[in-house]
Amino acid sequence: xxxxxxxxxxxxxxxxQDVALRCDPISGHVSLxxxxxxLGQGPEFLTYFQNEAQLDKSGLPSDRFFAERPExxxxxxxxxxxxxxxxxxxxxxxxxxGGPQETQYFGPGTRLLVL
Amino acid sequence: xxxxxQSPEALRLQEGESSSLNCSYTVSGLRGLFWYRQDPGKGPxxxxxxxxxxxxxxxxxxxxxxxxxxxxxxxxxxxxxxSATYLCAVLGANSKLTFGKGITxxxxx
Numbered sequence: 001x002x003x004x005x006x007x008x009x010x011x012x013x014x015x016x017q018d019v020a021l022r023c024d025p026i027s028g029h030v031s032l033x034x035x036x037x038x039l040g041q042g043p044e045f046l047t048y049f050q051n052e053a054q055l056d057k058s059g060l061p062s063d064r065f066f067a068e069r070p071e072x073x074x075x076x077x078x079x080x081x082x083x084x085x086x087x088x089x090x091x092x093x094x095x096x097x098g099g100p101q102e103t104q105y106f107g108p109g110t111r112l113l114v115l
Numbered sequence: 116x117x118x119x120x121q122s123p124e125a126l127r128l129q130e131g132e133s134s135s136l137n138c139s140y141t142v143s144g145l146r147g148l149f150w151y152r153q154d155p156g157k158g159p160x161x162x163x164x165x166x167x168x169x170x171x172x173x174x175x176x177x178x179x180x181x182x183x184x185x186x187x188x189x190x191x192x193x194x195x196x197x198s199a200t201y202l203c204a205v206l207g208a209n210s211k212l213t214f215g216k217g218i219t220x221x222x223x224x
Contacts, residue, residue, distance in 0.1 A: 004158070033212075042119075042202055042214030043159070056210065091158055104212065106151075106158035 002026070004107035006092050012113045013082045021077045021110045025094030032075050033104060034067055035091040043091050049075060082114045117142045117207045121215035128193055128222050136188040136201055136218045144208030148186050150179050151202040153217065159202055162188075193222045 005024040013019050025032050031050050035043035036059075045059040051072040060067070064083075069075040079086055089111050093104040120139045128134055140148065147166050151159035163172045165181040172179050176197065178189040188201055200217040207213065 035212075040216065042204070042216050043212075044214070045211045048210075059211070093158075103149075103161050103164060105161060108156075108158045 004092055004094055004105055006090075006107040006110050008110060009108065010111050010113075012115065014115055015082060015084060017082050018078065018080045019082055019112065021079075021090050021112070023075045023077070023092030023094075023107060025073065025075070025092070026096075026105060027073075029094035029096050029105075030072075031095040031097070031102065031104075032069055033093040033095075034075070034077050035093065036061075037089040037091055037109070039088075046077070046090075079112075082112075084114050087112055087114045117205055117209070117211075117213040119203055119205055119213055119215035121201075121203055121218050123218060124216070125219045126221070128190075128220070130194055130222055130224050131192050133189070133191045133193070136190070136220070138186040138188070138203030138215060139184060140186070140203070140205045141184075142205045142207040142213070145205060146208070146210075147206040148181055149204045149206070149212065150186070150188055151204065153200045153202055162201075190220070193220075195222045195224050198222045 007022045034046040037043040047057040047067045049069045064080045066078045089109040091109045093106045095102040095104045118141045122137045150162040153159045163179040168183045200219045202217045204212045204214040
């Protein structure tokens with residue numbers, strides 16, 4: 001079946017621009033996660049949804065970062081007034097059950113470059 | 116704060132040369148230890164979940180083991196297609212996955 005999909009796959013933004021990254025989880029998956037992966041590093045947790053509820057946003061690096069999942073399926077990660085330090089790969093993952101104990105399946109990521 | 120340290124950072128093996136990748140961790144209330152494989156330009160691909168010390172899981176040429184302080188990913192008779200970055204992550208009481216930096220494995224034919 002279809003896995004987690006993300007769009008766009010690549011995004012180049014000028015410093016100060018706003019960007020929106022989309023994640024389509026596996027159908028029926030309750031939990032959705034966003035991670036940020038810098039070059040040569042492991043993914044770092046940003047935020048977590050269970051259905052439409054954002055249960056943990058403690059990993060968001062600043063108030064310029066905002067995530068939503070209004071209908072409990074597709075999620076959007078928005079970054080306002082992008083800075084060069086925002087350049088990274090943004091990964092989305094989903095899991096079947098509520099709660100992060102379940103296996104998380106990752107999408108291919110969106111590579112963001114801020115110039 | 117949960118921490119994961121993976122070693123070595125990079126490993127080059129000859130095809131057929133078995134070896135082990137190490138993942139050392141400190142976590143408050145371990146709820147699971149995960150191994151993922153990541154190929155360049157792709158997202159992490161799930162390999163194993165281990166829940167308690169002494170547990171072992173196998174898949175083809177890979178075997179993961181877990182103690183109270185570390186996990187090993189053993190690779191038996193690797194092939195060039197096993198070349199990838201292997202990520203270890205722990206799930207602790209704070210319900211967040213904490214990843215290590217990964218180990219880049221290169222298998223030469």
